[in-house]
Amino acid sequence: MFYIGIDLGATSAKVGVVDEAGRILGKASCKTGIERGFEPIAADMAEACRRAARESGLEMADFAAVGVGIPGEQNRQTELVAFCNNLGWVDVPLKQRLEAALALPVYVDNDANVAALAESRFGASKDAPTSILITLGTGIGGGIVQNRRLHTGAHGVGGEIGHMVIAMNGEECNCGHRGCWEKYASATALIRMGREIMAKKPGCALAARLGGDPDRVDAKAVLDLAKEGDADCMGIFRDYVHYLCIGMGNLVNLYDPDMFVLGGGVAHAGAFLLDAVRAQLGKYVYCPSLSFARVELARLGNDAGIIGAAMLGRED
Amino acid sequence: MFYIGIDLGATSAKVGVVDEAGRILGKASCKTGIERGFEPIAADMAEACRRAARESGLEMADFAAVGVGIPGEQNRQTELVAFCNNLGWVDVPLKQRLEAALALPVYVDNDANVAALAESRFGASKDAPTSILITLGTGIGGGIVQNRRLHTGAHGVGGEIGHMVIAMNGEECNCGHRGCWEKYASATALIRMGREIMAKKPGCALAARLGGDPDRVDAKAVLDLAKEGDADCMGIFRDYVHYLCIGMGNLVNLYDPDMFVLGGGVAHAGAFLLDAVRAQLGKYVYCPSLSFARVELARLGNDAGIIGAAMLGRED
Numbered sequence: 001m002f003y004i005g006i007d008l009g010a011t012s013a014k015v016g017v018v019d020e021a022g023r024i025l026g027k028a029s030c031k032t033g034i035e036r037g038f039e040p041i042a043a044d045m046a047e048a049c050r051r052a053a054r055e056s057g058l059e060m061a062d063f064a065a066v067g068v069g070i071p072g073e074q075n076r077q078t079e080l081v082a083f084c085n086n087l088g089w090v091d092v093p094l095k096q097r098l099e100a101a102l103a104l105p106v107y108v109d110n111d112a113n114v115a116a117l118a119e120s121r122f123g124a125s126k127d128a129p130t131s132i133l134i135t136l137g138t139g140i141g142g143g144i145v146q147n148r149r150l151h152t153g154a155h156g157v158g159g160e161i162g163h164m165v166i167a168m169n170g171e172e173c174n175c176g177h178r179g180c181w182e183k184y185a186s187a188t189a190l191i192r193m194g195r196e197i198m199a200k201k202p203g204c205a206l207a208a209r210l211g212g213d214p215d216r217v218d219a220k221a222v223l224d225l226a227k228e229g230d231a232d233c234m235g236i237f238r239d240y241v242h243y244l245c246i247g248m249g250n251l252v253n254l255y256d257p258d259m260f261v262l263g264g265g266v267a268h269a270g271a272f273l274l275d276a277v278r279a280q281l282g283k284y285v286y287c288p289s290l291s292f293a294r295v296e297l298a299r300l301g302n303d304a305g306i307i308g309a310a311m312l313g314r315e316d
Numbered sequence: 317m318f319y320i321g322i323d324l325g326a327t328s329a330k331v332g333v334v335d336e337a338g339r340i341l342g343k344a345s346c347k348t349g350i351e352r353g354f355e356p357i358a359a360d361m362a363e364a365c366r367r368a369a370r371e372s373g374l375e376m377a378d379f380a381a382v383g384v385g386i387p388g389e390q391n392r393q394t395e396l397v398a399f400c401n402n403l404g405w406v407d408v409p410l411k412q413r414l415e416a417a418l419a420l421p422v423y424v425d426n427d428a429n430v431a432a433l434a435e436s437r438f439g440a441s442k443d444a445p446t447s448i449l450i451t452l453g454t455g456i457g458g459g460i461v462q463n464r465r466l467h468t469g470a471h472g473v474g475g476e477i478g479h480m481v482i483a484m485n486g487e488e489c490n491c492g493h494r495g496c497w498e499k500y501a502s503a504t505a506l507i508r509m510g511r512e513i514m515a516k517k518p519g520c521a522l523a524a525r526l527g528g529d530p531d532r533v534d535a536k537a538v539l540d541l542a543k544e545g546d547a548d549c550m551g552i553f554r555d556y557v558h559y560l561c562i563g564m565g566n567l568v569n570l571y572d573p574d575m576f577v578l579g580g581g582v583a584h585a586g587a588f589l590l591d592a593v594r595a596q597l598g599k600y601v602y603c604p605s606l607s608f609a610r611v612e613l614a615r616l617g618n619d620a621g622i623i624g625a626a627m628l629g630r631e632d
Contacts, residue, residue, distance in 0.1 A: 073603055082606055130470045144570075153572020154446045155607040160569040163602040165562050167484040168495075175602055177565075179484075246481050249493075253476040254460075254570060256469020286479040286491055287389055290398055291471040 001064040002056075004049050004104075005310030007111065007302075008070050010034055010086040013041070015048040016303070017056040018310035022122035024303060026056030038092045046101035065313020066098060067107045069114035069305045076156035081108065085174075107312035113150050113159055114308030115300075116143020119261050121311055123299040128258035132251055133298065134161065136244075136266035139174075140182035144255065162186070166246050184243035187219040187265045193236045194222040205230040223269040241276045248277070249284025252292045263298030270297065317380040318372075320365050320420075321626030323427065324386050326350055326402040329357075331364040332622035333372040336630070338438035340619060342372030354408045362417035381629020382414060383423045385430035385621045392472035397424065401490075423628035429466050429475055430624030431616075432459025435577050437627055439615040444574035448567055449614065450477065452560075452582035455490075456498035460571065478502070482562050500559035503535040503581045509552045510538040521546040539585040557592045564593070565600025568608045579614030586613065 002025070007014040012031055016024040028051040030044040045068075053060060072084030080091045098106040116125075116133035125131035129148060135141040140162030144151040152158050162182035163175050170179030183189060194217040198207045205225055210216040225233035248260060267273060277295050282288045300307060318341070323330040328347055332340040344367040346360040361384075369376060388400030396407045414422040432441075432449035441447035445464060451457040456478030460467040468474050478498035479491050486495030499505060510533040514523045521541055526532040541549035564576060583589060593611050598604045616623060 073606065075606055077607065082603065128470075154444075154574040154609070155572055157568065157601070157603045157606050157608055158570060158572030160602045163569050164566045165482055166495075168482050168486070168500075168559075168562055170484070177600070177602075179482075184484075243484075246484055250480045250566075251570070252473065253479050254474060254567070256471055256474030258470040284493070285473070286476045286493075287398065287473045290389065290391055290473050291393065292473055293470070 002058055002062050003310035003313050004052065004063055004066040005114075005306040005308065005312075006045060006049070006066065006068040007305030007309060008032070008045070008068055008084075008087075010071065013045050013048060014306055015045070015052045016306035016310065017052050017058060018307055020314070022118070022307050022311070024306060025058075026052050027306075028052035028055065032087065034087045038089060038094075039097070041087075042092075042094060042097040043101065046098055049098075049102055060102065060104065063104055065105045065107060066102060067109070067114065067309035067312030068094065068098070069111035069309040070094070070108060071111050073110060074108040074156065105313060107309075109150065109152065109309075109312055110141075110143070110159070111305055112141030113143040113152060114312060115141070115263065115298075115304040116145050116159075116261070116308070117150050117311050118300050118304040118308030119263070119298055120145040120148060122307060123304065124261045124296040125259050130255075130257045131259040131261055132161070132255065132257045132293075133261045133263055134248070135264035135298075136185065136262065137187050137264035139188070140186050140247075141264070144257070161247070161251065164247060164250060166243070166250065181243075181247040185240065185247055189243070190219040190222050190236065190240055190266065191217050193239065194233075197232050197236060201232065204232045206233060219266050220268065223266070223272065227269070227272050237276070241273075241280055244277060245280045245284040248281055248293075248295075249286075252281075252285045257293050260293050260295045261298050262295065263304070267297055318374055318378050319626035319629050320368065320379055320382040321430075321622040321624065321628075322361060322365070322382065322384040323621030323625060324348070324361070324384055324400075324403075326387065329361050329364060330622055331361070331368045332619070332626065333368050333374060334623055334626035338434070338623050338627070340622060341374075342368050343622075344368035344371060348403065350403045354405060354410075355413070357403075358410060358413040359417065362414055365414075365418055376418065376420065379420055381421045381423060382418060383425070383430065383625035383628030384410065384414070385427035385625040386410070386424060387427050389426060390424040390472065421629060425466065425468065425625075425628055426457075426459070426475070427621055428457030429459040429468060430628060431457070431579065431614075431620035432461050432475075432577070432624070433466055433627050434616050434620040434624030435579070435614055436461040436464060438623060439620065440577045440612040441575050446571075446573045447575040447577055448477070448571065448573045448609075449577045449579055450564070451580035451614075452501065452578065453503050453580035455504070456502050456563075457580070460573070477563070477567065480563060480566060482559070482566065497559075497563040501556065501563055505559070506535040506538050506552065506556055506582065507533050509555065510549075513548050513552060517548065520548045522549060535582050536584070539582070539588065543585070543588050553592070557589075557596055560593060561596045561600040564597055564609075564611075565602075568597075568601045573609050576609050576611045577614050578611065579620070583613055
């Protein structure tokens with residue numbers, strides 16, 4: 001059988017036809033156009049599914065299921081999308097509209113969760129029964145896979161690792177709380193730290209490289225300079241790894257997975273990040289004398305969203 | 317079949333004979349006497365098991381297994397007790413000595429884990445597939461039960477909820493880290509806050525009740541005055557519930573259990589604590605519009621250690 005996976009974002013919905021081995025056989029996409037509201041977006045998503053199927057030389061009858069990774073939360077009780085903040089959706093019947101349009105069972109889950117599932121089935125964590133994907137991007141997303149199945153908790157609200165409070169009374173977060181992990185260990189946090197150093201030291205290497213323009217600071221610029229040995233950016237990087245390891249240490253102490261998989265923009269720093277985290281993590285766990293999770297980089301890149309969404313249907 | 321459960325502490329080892337329904341049919345105990353070192357303690361524990369069996373009118377052949385809850389960690393790979401800090405044990409063969417002495421399979425796990433198992437089988441969480449016991453005592457212990465089995469993680473080092481860092485750079489903890497949850501939400505934390513108010517306001521109601529002696533401050537004194545409406549102790553209690561809910565909110569966002577069970581000395585405050593936590597917890601979770609864990613008080617009291625340890629053998 002074949003599966004359709006949809007990676008829904010605020011800009012576009014990317015659709016892929018996926019086989020049992022996790023290979024993407026064909027793709028299609030549509031602009032999201034959030035200003036149009038929910039119904040036309042759902043209709044366009046269904047149309048993109050049909051297009052991707054046609055372009056892969058398949059009939060709709062060849063598919064077992066459709067999966068969607070959303071930048072938000074599905075309400076497991078009502079089976080409505082509870083919210084997608086970036087799309088302005090609250091309690092919308094995405095599953096129901098797609099099922100009606102495509103006559104296939106449709107599964108909806110959080111986008112970080114489905115990426116974790118993809119890495120677990122076909123990527124970095126495929127030999128690890130229990131793994132946690134940590135996506136270090138605008139925020140910190142996460143997905144917990146336990147015994148090869150997504151662990152989203154008793155009510156479907158688990159796995160929100162980016163909103164674990166590590167700094168009581170700390171930085172304000174979009175979620176309304178203070179001190180969430182993602183305020184310290186996301187790409188956005190690296191950018192904030194880069195801007196702070198530029199404001200404090202206008203003659204620093206980062207300012208020189210970016211023409212003194214704080215709007216040009218991105219995670220890559222900070223990480224590149226750290227790799228080159230610039231003392232200021234090395235200092236930022238050390239702080240960043242400290243914050244990252246506080247949260248990862250918490251996850252070891254609570255959940256004790258076989259493996260962490262690091263993904264998202266910051267993980268593009270590759271071995272530079274991986275080596276630093278591997279060297280430091282033992283200092284942050286409660287029982288350093290006992291074995292704890294190994295750390296790897298994600299392998300599926302941007303396709304993880306499509307592949308993992310497609311696998312939601314295969315899970316059942 | 318019958319099971320023997322041992323609740324090992326720094327002062328004594330309490331042994332109980334437990335039936336399939338979780339009833340304790342007979343008890344025995346021995347002084348731990350930590351200064352004697354490991355071997356004589358293990359021998360006395362075995363002897364107490366035989367005594368408890370005799371006093372229950374049973375032969376050793378009537379037992380399926382022996383379980384031990386330890387104030388420390390069992391190394392799953394070596395099957396040695398990795399450490400029990402209060403007993404000064406490092407890498408001791410408790411399982412092996414008891415198996416040799418009693419000719420029964422012996423299971424060893426952390427004491428908070430086994431208490432969580434007991435509450436899940438026969439106590440407050442017996443209708444909840446996934447539950448987290450939070451014991452609010454000298455520290456914060458915890459045990460995670462998932463689908464009616466202990467979740468101790470891939471390496472057996474999970475469930476250490478008291479050492480989740482919630483306050484980066486915060487209070488120093490015995491574990492060597494800073495800002496662990498138990499530094500803010502244990503009975504010890506309540507005592508610290510009580511002493512602080514006494515030092516700051518020598519005329520406060522807490523000082524008056526305890527004759528101004530900071531050594532007499534315990535969790536009960538602070539909680540009793542808070543219940544009576546004393547403004548200072550109410551303030552401490554509000555802060556305490558805030559700290560408690562930060563950690564519980566993290567556990568919802570990460571693990572999303574069906575239920576929390578509150579145990580330990582602070583939970584003796586009963587409905588006063590329970591009502592406050594229930595009223596506040598929603599403010600600390602990432603998705604307050606969706607359902608999340610309910611909160612109950614532990615029911616098995618001090619027997620949870622014996623009953624849960626006994627059930628370790630029944631789990632297998």
